[in-house]
Amino acid sequence: MADDSPQLLPGTLYMLILRTLAGGPMHGYGIARRIRQCSAEALEVEEGSLYPALNRMLVKGWLKAEWGTSDTGRRARFYRLTNDGRKQLASEAGEFNKLVRAIQMVMKTA
């Protein structure tokens, strides 16, 4: 774990979690590991923000949680996207892509 890993952009944690879960249900640890791997170890989701975020998303109705068995055979809580969550992902991803493109354009041309 590199100390110089960039901070998450504010407000992107929900989107990352939603995108990660779009592939299928996953437990909390799995979500954190997946984000780290996919970002080539550049993004680190801290447990201190992961679990509160997951609970807020449960309250908003984007996720559902069920207990299941992990690949190591232990009982784990799996999170799954709801329809509302899928809609939220689509809108957040669209917004984010627009924003990134706009920033890149400014950075390249200005």
Place this chain on the structure above:
Amino acid sequence: MSYPGEMWRRLFSLGRRSRFHAELTEEMQFHMESRVDELVQSGVPRDVALHRAKREFGSGPRIAEDARCSWEFRWFEDLLADLAYAQRALRRNPGFALAAISCLALGIGADSTIFSVTTSFLLSVPSARDPGSLISLQAGGNSSSTVADYKFLRNARIFESTAGTNPEKDVNWRNGDESLRLHAASVTDDYFVTLGAPFELGRGIEPGETNTVVLSYRFWSGRFGRDAGIAGRHVVLDGKPYTVVGVLPADHRNIVGYGFSPDIYVPVLRDDEYVQFYARLPGGMGIPAARERLRVVLRELDRIHPLQGPIQGWKRDNSETHVAGVAGMDILASEQAGPVIAFFGMLLIVVALVLLVACTNVAGLLLARASARSHELAVRLSLGASRGRVVRHLLAESLLLSLLGAAAGLLIDAICGRLIGNLTLPLPVPIQLVIKPDGRLLWYSIGLVLGSALLSGLMPALRAVRRDVNVILKREQRAERTWGLRGALIAGQIAVSTVLLATGFLFLHNLRRAVSMNPGFDTKHTIWAAMRLVPEDYKDQSRQRSLVEEALHRLRSLPGVEAAAVTRRVPLNDNCKEATNLRTDLSAASMSVTYECNDVGPDYFRAIGIPLLRGREFTADDRAGAPAVAIVNESFARMIFGARDPVGHTVTTWGPIRIVGVVRDSRYFTLGEKPHPALYIPYLANDEPVALNFIVRASGSPAALVKPVADLLGRLDASAAVETKPLIRSMGLALLPSQVGAAMLGAMGVLGLVLAAIGLYGALLYSVSRRTREIGVRMALGAGSTAVLRLVCRHSFGLTAIGLAIGLAISAFATRPLAMFLVPGLSTADPAALVGVVTVFGAIAVLATLVPAVRALRVEPISALRCE
């Protein structure tokens, strides 16, 4: 992500706190173990991996707390906790709780009762399927039109269905040996189809039927003992048999509104009967579209059947054609309901004031309680509770009080509503309100609860937290300010109750004036016998005339009868104003005059006790065919002839009329009216109506003559409905506004007074008990009982005087709009009412001061000094 869904999930989570915690702990445990496994796999020794995972993970409880936060329903949970605490606190202090709750119950009960009556009178929704699509029609601005016009409109088929009703029709019901006049509504045969209202039993009058009737619940239960087998039975109305086919339920609301409730519904029989139009809009048609289409049809109607009005050339003014919904606010706009709305508005304001007084009482109680609890509150504040949190905690207590008060108040409302529903008002039209709790009442009560919680609780709560914690914790005694917040509360309360009481007094005085007002005729020795003949039996005028002559002849020979006469109208119950151009034989100039008119028979003035000043009464010779004669009253004589004696002169309207007599002025329409000119013409000179009115003058008490008169008239024609009563009993209509006003406002005034008296008494008692120590010191230092008494009295009398002064000043202005409800000559700044209010409050102040003052005197200086 809907907000309601989120609320719901949060609410749901409230009950699963411990499970949530266990799950979260397990989840975090799993996370940590997975991380350790991963580290071990990558070659890190197990104990090092364990440490590292723990360090990375950070504080478990902190994460758990953060995660829990997102589920939290902070204010709601706090509210529940506060309410639970408040409930325990109230239970420890039952006396306080009872006092506060009963104050609020009285206030909220009075308020919601008046609200229920107002909405059910003014804004009731008629009993019908989908009342929103029902409309009332006024063709050419006329409130009713003929059945012939109705048929034309129905056949035009612009609406889904069209109905007509004449809600004010009388029929004679033959019940065994007697005939009774019933309040009937005649309806077209598709009235019940259009309405689609439910039935208690049976069905409505169906298209094509002309001999079926529907009963109201009241008539069915009052006269048929709720006979379940009523359907199919026969009733004889106006000599014709009808079959009962259905009974409406007890809560049926007639389409006319205003609590209008006829006894029986009969089919319309003739095409020249006048009915009010109602229609059901087809789906998608709005009111403007309906109005346009109605106008087109009415133009067509005017072309085919020009309107045959009572006056030649009377035309329907199509631009006045009016269409309005029958439910909701439309009824307020469509009727000339101004004075009625004003009256109910005034009542609502008055009960709001009563509630305000009740809230002030509770505020006073809470204030006293908060200062008794100041030590506890100071401990809470010093332990770190925020001021907002303590305020909320105190508000929860007043909210709980208001909730309990509202529950008790709504019980009062339900009882009053039932009483009012069973009340029969002395009105010539059948009015009966159906008062049922509904959504409007629910919202209104919620508003009342929140309003009274804030009104009574906010100020004491804010004051409780504003004090210096250090001072209270050290139990330092500070001198109470004499004119502090509590004093202001008491003064304000007295001011508001003064307004209430002044209004109550005003209306009581008004009632006394109205009752004692002389109508100008004798109500003490006279009987009014109304006799309604069946129209079909008296198509021949001469039959009716001989009946009247026979009746008068027999009445006059009845023992105890001094005089008897027939009249078209009975004053104060029915009147007729005529406006016409008139000239006299003294000058050629014609003048336009408005006067009261009545057709009276021979001996009328002697029978009813209006003094004849000049000339003669009508005789049996003043009849159709004889020269036209008239009798006028003083005002008429003065207006037309000045100081000259009018007897022998003629006035000319449609023909010359010779004046044969002058009588004294009397009242015609209301007791409070100014003297009006009046013109009487002979009863026998015109066609006779089927409704006969006999005035009988008794030499003794009229009560003993009521039965013989009724029997005598009943024997003349068994099919006629006879109602006989002393004339004084028929003054109900004229006195009703004064009576209702006096009863309502008097009751509210007394209620406000009682509440204010309790408040004043409690507050003074409390303030004296707070000053026990001070009084003890004063007495120990040699103050006499007079000095102590003066001290206590100065305080309470000062407060009372300030409150009274403010209240009287307000009521002098605030009651001004009430002048429209008062008899003439009675001003809203009624000295009698003012004196009454001052006396009552003075007495209460003395009483409320005396008890605490005596207590203060009994204080043993030593024990007072030792206390605390």
